[in-house]
Amino acid sequence: MARSAILNVMVSAAIKAGRSLTKDFAEVENLQVSRKGPADFVSKADLRAEQIVFDELKKARPTYAFLMEEGGEVTGTDGQHRWIIDPLDGTTNFLHSIPLFAVAIALERANEIVASVIYNPVLDELYTAEKGGGTWVNDRRRLRIGGRRHLADAVVCTGIKTQGTANDSLQLRQLAAINPAVAGIRRSGSISMDLAWLAAGRYDAVWEAGLAPWDVAPGLLMVKEAGGTISDFAGSPGSVWNGQVVAGNEALHAALLKQLRPIQ
Structure with a gap:
């Protein structure tokens, strides 16, 4: 699969944030089991990942707007494009050392989602999609939804x-x-x-x-x-x-x- 320039930007941001989450994930088991401690730790991991994604995307496309789970809305001057970001989807899994969580990024253009990335850094599964270009995993296999009918x-x-x-x-x-x-x-x-x-x-x-x-x-x-x-x-x-x-x-x-x- 040959990625577009915009998808390259998104993948780079997701992988960089994923590395940060992987480091934090390795520390989860060492946390004190208390509501305040782990929750605070995960929040910081989440915010670090979101900041990485924000910085990478802002550097590549400075005029685009943002909608983020933690950081809320950031206006842009472009008027057509907006990044929609969940830096850690699966927070409870993360907290319990369950390796099912992801960095998730979508690009909205004129109110339509036109590109997206979902990256699970522990399983090293990178899902990408672009309007008209199909859905792929790890750039190697194009995905098709299952065929069961009942x-x-x-x-x-x-x-x-x-x-x-x-x-x-x-x-x-x-x-x-x-x-x-x-x-x-x-x-x-x-x-x-x-x-x-x-x-x-x-x-x-x-x-x-x-x-x-x-x-x-x-x-x-x-x-x-x-x-x-x-x-x-x-x-x-x-x-x-x-x-x-x-x-x-x-x-x-x-x-x-x-x-x-x-x-x-």
């Missing part, structure tokens, strides 16, 4: 929020309805990795609610470029703003949506 054969993935959040009771009702209809349900703890693995055919479908734009933006393009369908729970086209994701190949997307729609 929910009974499908392994699906979701996110389960902590108790007391706005979506927890809804998700429990969804789980109760979908669990008997599928071959299995998984919960990885990183929506970016979920959508990348959906594009790679490891998962057959994904659904989740309560998501932020930086959770959705990088994976949204990867699913589309791998031949998948992505929408909200009402079936409207996938957006980084509506906080909901239902994704899979055309058949499984429709079947999963049919299960979800009646659940309020």
